[in-house]
Amino acid sequence: MHTRSRLVARTRRPGTISSMTPEARKHALAMIAREYVLTRREELDTLGTPLVLRPATPEEANLSRLHQIAADVFRLLPDDVVESVPPLAESATPPSIGGVGDDSGLLLWVVDLRAPDGAPWVGFLCGTLYTEHEAGMTPEARSTTINNLNLNDAAAAWVSMEVAGERLMVRLCSAAHPVDEGLESWSELAAYMVAVAVAAGEEEGSAGPASTYLELLHISQRGDDDGYSETSLCFAASAFRDSFSEDLARTVLLDDHLDGVEVLVPFFAAGEVRALLTAFEAVSDEDSPTGVGGVKIFGRLYDNLPVPEAHRWARAFNGDDDVPDDDNDTWTQTTAWLFGSWQALEVSPGMASVFYKGFVPNPLRRHVSDVELVRGCVREVWVSANRYRLRKEFDSTVGGVDVPR
């Protein structure tokens, strides 16, 4: 009896619990390590806060400036590409200029925006319209079709949009920039977006003007040897981590991967937000949407969801008109230069993972610093994960509300 009592006493002493697996210990360490960060989150909140822009009021609007901005963008493109762009007309609500091509199926819009502090911004939106997919489609079928299109397209987000009174599927890219900070670099980015959008509407293999222009652009930059690489990404990830205060930097983890780096940033009780960045070189890579090298980005929502819900969340993150949200009338800016979209992929019967697949082509390296590349990718994943988290918490409090609204 005496021996048995001693045994019982020993097993109850903290520190001699023999059942702990290494995985459990590591998980416990990670939870404790995050505690301090979660008590002082200002820096992370700054990282994860999207910039919500509002359309300028008619009194504030400067439509002549929008015309000038559009002209500056078009001046960077060859004439035969600009000829494919629809003529831009002024629109009072919201203050913008834009147009939809009759034959080309191209949508182009330049919008006058204001930051929360009133600073003028310009938003640029271009898309390729696909009318043939829509006929007689149920909402569920449309949702599945849009998701499948996103799964097979690494360079843009497919969304459902109402264009000129018609609901259409649109392959969309957008970017916004503060007017006061100078638009030269941004104009080059916008011109690149226009060329990519025009090229998407050109018949495959036809060597249309935009496809030819992009190919020449990529060839001219291929010899520059200034593309993204595993080394540049690792350096950038380290610099990104070091940009935080010392306490917080210790909790931002970097994990080397083949040709890249995975960045793990603490994220509430759900664990962390992960963004995987891998550099790749070009033409032979079938995943390269424009035939040029760059960086691929993968991020993932921390929960797996039933397939229909996963589809809806992916479309909500992509800004799909069919999945309205609280900011429906605003322009939410996360990462201007990031091509890509959120998608749902079935990972087990009935359950899907919601993930982000994005792409930053090498030619954009002139416009985006390497550190900003890492920060922007993390922000893209963070903002969406946070939006999901807030909705989930709201629903668990109120109950019975559709997700997303």
Place this chain on the structure above:
Amino acid sequence: MSHAEPSTPIDPNYDLLARMLADAGDDPVLTLAIVVSKMLEHGRTTPEALARLGISEDELFAVLEALEESDTPEEFNAALDLQAALQHYNAILVEIANERGVPAVGGTYVKLRSAIAAFAERNDVLDLRIAYRLMLAECPDQLPGTTPPSKD
């Protein structure tokens, strides 16, 4: 009819314990946790009564939480392992905080805990005492509180 009331009288010659032990299969801990949980649910015991067996309310809550959050025996066992690891580390961190004159509540304590755990996680050291000693040697400035004089 209350769930607490058996639907049929128990045969005094029927060995309920033997039956339960046989049914426990490969996971007697899970069976035991379910039995305790059901006894509490049906008012057949209380946390105070279980405390007399040496099961604290914290420990009891951890087991019930693990049960509630788990869909499979594997998840339950993983959750129990995690709880055990957390208790194990918490006890060590309280000891270290005491040694450094840091009260085991409040922001400074949380900062100390997180610093040691983050160092251990980053360097793949699963023993917090060893992680603490390494920090004292390599980066004592990251540790809030006062480093006690060496006993050597």
